[in-house]
Amino acid sequence: MNRQSIPLLSPAIGTHRELVSFHFGPTNSGQKIYIQSSLHADETPAMLTTVLLKRRLLELEKQGALNAEIVLVPVANPVGLGQYVLGQFLGRFDLGSGKNFNRHFLQFSKLVPRAKDALGSDATENRRIVRELIAAELAEHKPLTEFESLQLAMLKLSFDADVVIDLHCSLEAAMHLYTSEAAWPEFEPLSRYLGAEASLLATNSGGESFDETHSLLWWTLQQAMPASKPVPTGTIAVTVECRGQRDVSYEVAQRDADGIVDYLAWRNVIRLDVRPLPPLLAPATPLAGSEQFYAPVSGILIHRAKIGETICVGQALFDIVDPLTDETTTITSNTEGVLYMRRAIRFVTAGAPLGRVTGTRPFRTGVLLGA
Secondary structure: OEEEEEEOOOOOOOOOOEEEEEEEOOOOOOOEEEEEEOOOOOOHHHHHHHHHHHHHHHHHHHOOOEOOEEEEEOOOOHHHHOOEEOOEEOOOEOOOOOOEOOOOOOOOOOHHHHHHHHOOOOHHHHHHHHHHHHHHHHHHOOOOOHHHHHHHHHHHHHOOOOEEEEEEEEOEEOOEEEEOOOOHHHHHHHHHHHOOOEEEEOOOOOOOOHHHHHHHHHHHHHHHOOOOOOOOOOOEEEEEEEEEOOOOOHHHHHHHHHHHHHHHHHOOOEOOOOOOOOOOOOOOEEHHHOEEEEOOOOEEEEEOOOOOOEEOOOOEEEEEEOOOOOOEEEEEOOOOEEEEEEOOOOEEOOOOEEEEEOOOOOOOOOOOOOO
């Protein structure tokens, strides 16, 4: 194992943070896997999963069982880890700018016209050329803030990976994941090994998130280049939501770490006996088909459905009780699917997000991600 550290731009005199990565396996294998956790710094379950995964990778490396380079970043957001306000831990938004740590990543806008001039007829060579162009654009980029330097450091570690796995969690949630339609066949086994109760698909969810910064670039190039300049898929990416913020235990984290190891063995990244694929707990559905629920009024929130429950059209999901008038407002589902996440709140203001149910029929457009 090789430990590396990238210093971040200091926001003020006397302060300094770094992004630490752990590198396993041969660097000249021709395949690279990048795994990070807790880009939203308050999403601790994912961090514990990478701790246990790191221990397993150390053992496997000593056994000579790694066929590829694996880069592991257990603390993807040291900036957010330092954000406390009146005793409350806030790691989702940068307090200096208000920006979501997993939004607004560099979109490589200069790369497409450069690629049109540089690419040739050999698909494998074109993958190498595109990665050189990405490296050049990252080298040109000069961050102005600590937030921007953190995003740049992550991209420099991950841009040339074949597989990117970004581990998160929600507030209260079932295990679920997000990926693109094109990458789903490659990630369906991961969904099975992790026991995901929902898999949401979108080519471009509109948030400029970390995973889509990688996958969307290659998809865009494939659409833009003529047949005479073929572009293979360079990176597939997935966001895994390791249930809810309170789901922190050795047992659960070990199960998730083992699921990732099983997936890497299935990809022949690790030389282990490949475990038979478990059943797919739920078919993949379009992210644009998931129904988002919001509070129409303020009051006490009562959850009337369980996380992971299969929901019917018309089923009651939430009650909101006004403590002054005793009036109860019930929110029902318009969609049949799985209740895969909900907010960890028990009192809401009008307009507050409440939860989401998967659906098979796309009906939402524009930005599909929450704040």
